[in-house]
Amino acid sequence: MSESRPVRVRFAPSPTGDLHIGGVRTAQFNWLFARRHGGKFILRIEDTDQKRTQDQSLSGILDGLRWAGLLWDEGPDIGGDYGPYIQSQRLAHYQQWAHWLVDHGKAYRAYETTEELELISAARKANGLPPGYDRRARQLTPEDWARLDAEGKPYVIRLKVPLDEETIFEDMVRGTIRVKNDTLQDAVLLKADGFPTYHLAHMVDDHLMAISHVIRAEEWIPSTPLHVILYQAFGWQMPHFCHVPVILHPSGGKISKRKHPEAAISYFITGGYLPEAVTNFLCNVGWNYGKTDDKGEEIQVFTKEQAAEIFDITRVTQTGTKFDVVKLKWLNGEWIRTLTDEDLARRMLPFFEAAGLAVTLDVLLKVAPLVKERMKLLTEAVEMAGFLFREDVPTPAPSVLIPKGLTAETTRAVLQLAHDSLAALPDFAVPTQEAALRGGAEQLGIKTGQFFNPIRAAVTGQTVSPPLFEVMEIIGREKVLLRLARAIATL
């Protein structure tokens, strides 16, 4: 960085619902930037919309960020030198500075009601003008204000945009952006209820909290000139701006909580995703790790700590990126395979419990190596190995039991051979089973697959399962023999 200010960045969500996946990525870019430059990552809550603020939302946002491992250095729960970190507790600041702007001719009072504004906006649209406000209250004199105040009319404070100028700012992701001021709105800074709007509140706080870089989503680009004008009006040092691309739904358009369940972080938490995979994936969407392995292929699996070592905000992509859940699932599978059996067992546990299965960590420890290489989501472990925890499984119909190319008689012979061999074993360990059954196919003159498939179906009740010997060892000899005998009886 070309300046000496210490790096301080913030993620500033509104507590109006679930933590959005796009928000997680914005938070992550902030986190990566702070880590890369030895700075501070600050969490600030922007709850200046009293109508939309939801009570439980705050804790959900905090939990979501913690789940993702994006821990903050200062924030509402842990405090810091620049608190409070909740905007509704900082109202005096906004009011003070809003009136400062009015006193210095940079902003003005406006008394229109919501209904009047709708009329004005509609009229402008009818005339081919952008919707919005026509700045008419600029004409009001202090005498008018006094009169209207005496009538008890509430007012808002609006920014007086210098109309005949052009506003230019540098974006670290996109370069120079310039806008003619007469296309800008005289945005409301302080609402009639005394609460600030985003435009005023965020930048007063950014200034007071010594934020050095504003890393936020690109939907803020159009209103950034407003913020620049505000910085100039106050005479405050401007932060650097970094606008990162939005995440799009594969069908196009912003991914929205209303229409897409995968917009909320909770979708991934309950869906069997690993936080490591989600943060890893979010790094790959809109940014590129860029390191290659010894085969010359780009490394796809890496931690956010590794990413932080080389993170460069100027190399963030400028294009909106579609959210490819299929690739995320693949990455999740990659991450699952890196886990130890203990770790995997621990992470699978809640999913088995949620399915109503009586499992213990002990048994899951045996299950972990069986499912580790065959699943992409933790939830799949239940589908794949849930039968291990059920007292009994249904005996498949003969059509399922009998493999392609085999008759019922031969299939019965397979099951009988398996039954008798297993019954005679000194113990039921995997190597013992294998020694007894391995030659079965040859003995009967059939293919290996034809030999094992009926056994699998009879024992697990499924045509697809983890490796058979391991599964049978976990189930136990008694149940295995019972299920084999029952299958034989149906043929």
Place this chain on the structure above:
RNA sequence: GCCCCUAUCGUCUAGCGGUCUAGGACGCGGCCCUUUCAAGGCUGAAACCGGGGUUCGAGUCCCCGUAGGGGCACCA
């Protein structure tokens, strides 16, 4: 309607004027391995939006189209 941003395989991306007959990943096809399903290994198909410039030379720079996205609230 007006303003802003963007534009490489289906998707995520590398490419920062010549080394591009455009590289990697997911997904897809084939082969191998294999008791099912996976995982793994090898391999194949697959892209520079269009048109003008600039230049000895353009995926890379500029302009115009087009397309996509975002914004235009007393929401953030």
